[in-house]
Amino acid sequence: QVRLQESGPGQVKPSETLSLSCSVSGGSISGYYWGWIRQPPGKGLEWIAYIHYSGNSDYDPSLKSRATTSVDTSKNQFSLTLYSVTAADTAVYFCARYGLDPGTYFDSWGQGTLVTVS
Amino acid sequence: QTVVTQEPSFSVSPGGTVTLTCGLSSGSASSSSYPSWYQQVPGQPPRTLIYNTNTRSSGVPDRFSGSILGIKAALTITGAQADDESDYYCMLRLSSGIYVFGSGTKVTVL
Numbered sequence: 001q002v003r004l005q006e007s008g009p010g011q012v013k014p015s016e017t018l019s020l021s022c023s024v025s026g027g028s029i030s031g032y033y034w035g036w037i038r039q040p041p042g043k044g045l046e047w048i049a050y051i052h053y054s055g056n057s058d059y060d061p062s063l064k065s066r067a068t069t070s071v072d073t074s075k076n077q078f079s080l081t082l083y084s085v086t087a088a089d090t091a092v093y094f095c096a097r098y099g100l101d102p103g104t105y106f107d108s109w110g111q112g113t114l115v116t117v118s
Numbered sequence: 119q120t121v122v123t124q125e126p127s128f129s130v131s132p133g134g135t136v137t138l139t140c141g142l143s144s145g146s147a148s149s150s151s152y153p154s155w156y157q158q159v160p161g162q163p164p165r166t167l168i169y170n171t172n173t174r175s176s177g178v179p180d181r182f183s184g185s186i187l188g189i190k191a192a193l194t195i196t197g198a199q200a201d202d203e204s205d206y207y208c209m210l211r212l213s214s215g216i217y218v219f220g221s222g223t224k225v226t227v228l
Contacts, residue, residue: 045219107169109163
């Protein structure tokens, strides 16, 4: 069974850059789409981006100018970078795997990592 | 920007039935939106319940079912149990290829 584990800084200063990684174990990153989702404290889930193992990606329009995703198949991990963060970016960040046939839903989730912008 | 709407909260009696809906601020939700549904207990990651409108994820009890009702996606819990008390989120795929989560519905079983 695939396992996903987010890793990140815990705290980032306003206007700085947030970098998160998601390590995939128990399965290959190849052949799948992967996603980033966040949840501000006490609020709902927000879809951030997807990335295919080939590198194809897309983003929520409100974050597109500040977000970048990448994939490293040699390390079986993928990453999210968010630039110029503000307090509004404080959230639990989840990584997740899209299912197959159709690849339009999340079938596996990481536990999430809290990032505080302060 | 497209908004996906859900009822803020529902209360259901044990053994009762509740239907949550998921709509689009612009247009209709349909099977082409590939609705999926997630259950989340506070402090935990979401759990996938339903995908592709009405396919239950592995291990999900058959009291959870998905459908399209009119212009909205729907999640029905039939025979609600105490441990169904959670937050429920839908996710839709937009025509542009990106995804949007609904605002979430808090279900209380009492």
